Amino acid sequence: MRCPYCSGPDTQVKDSRPSDDAAAIRRRRVCPDCGGRFTTFERVQLRELTVLKRSGKRVPFDRDKLQRSIGVALRKRPVAPDRIERLVSGITRQLESSGEAEITSETIGEAVMEGLKGLDDVAYVRFASVYKNFREASDFKALLGTLGDAAILPVEDESAAEIVPLRPKRIPRPHS
Template identity: 70%
Template sequence: MRCPFCQNEDTQVKDSRPTDDKSAIRRRRFCVACGARFTTFERVQLRELTVLKKNGRRVPFDRNKLERSLDIALRKRPVEAERIERMINGIVRQLESMGESEIDSEVIGRLVMEGLDGLDQVAYVRYASVYRNFREASDFANFLGKMSEVSEE
């Protein structure tokens, strides 16, 4: 494993243990050249997934991109990192278990919306504003109105 600090390829594993939800192996590593310590995760990947974008492009599924979009939606929200990681693992498992190698970006967005709805309402609205392409304040008002109607039922 290459050191992310000095790019040296000679690193050593100091400690390995499963993550809390047993979905990955967490490895603490040490760089022999610069002395830096860093963590890597090893996960099972059932199949290569391709995301079919709205414009017709096909791109490889990137778990890190999913993590970044959730980090943005959940920024400064009181949600534990462990709950976020469980949500991401659940979404990835659902995508892999669909049996398809190509997944519409709409499907991924819908799964993220479902997960955020149960996790944090503010993050849910933040994500929805990008996912549903809100352009004006009235788009937010309409969305929030529909949310309150559903919660009253």
Template identity: 65%
Template sequence: MRCPFCSHAETQVKDSRPTEDNSSIRRRRQCEACGARFTTFERIQLRELTVLKSEGRREPFEREKLERSIAIACRKRPVDGMRIEKLVTGIQRQLETLGEGEIPSTRIGEMVMDALQGLDSVAYIRFASVYKDFTDASDFEGFAGSIAEAARK
């Protein structure tokens, strides 16, 4: 592992332990050249995933991008970071076990919306506003109304 401070190629693992949700290994490392300490996380990756965008472009699946978009939707909401991490891990596992190398971005978006709907209704609406490309207030009203209607049933 290359040191992020001095770019030296040799680092030593000082401590390894599983994360709280057992989805990854947290490793504490020390650079042999400059002595700086840093933390890395090691996750299991079952398969390489490619995201098929709506305009036909293909790009590699990025867990960090998924995590960032969910975190933005949950910003200033009473949602613990660990719950976001579990949600992202769950979605990534579902994608990896689908058996498909290429996943349409719409499928990922629907999975995120399903997960957010059960987590936080405001985060759900925030994500939906970007995912469904709301253009004006009436789009929000219609979507929020459908959520309120579903909650009454």
């Protein structure tokens, strides 16, 4: 493996151990040329997957892109990083074990939505709004209806649902 610092052609493995979720091997490496140290992760890949996009274009499956997309949907949400990693690994394993060498982007999107629905409702709605290209509020309303009654908080008083902007009170200045 090339050194990321000096691009030296050979690096030495100093330490190997399973990662936290045991789905990858974490390797600590050192470059004999510059002395730089870095970490790599080795994962099992059952098969090379190709993604068929809506435009008809074919691109190689990118696990990192999947992880970034899920990360964007989960930004600032109280979800542990190991749960995110398990979701990404589960979706990747599901796609690789499907038996197909070519998968549609719709299949990946549906798998992500299904995983996010069980993980975090807000992230599910965020991802769905981009994935399904929502154009108006009624699209959100229809999606929220699929989450069930627990996801929608009841409003006891209709007037409480109205949003009223707050304005600072004007305090009269004393005249001198």
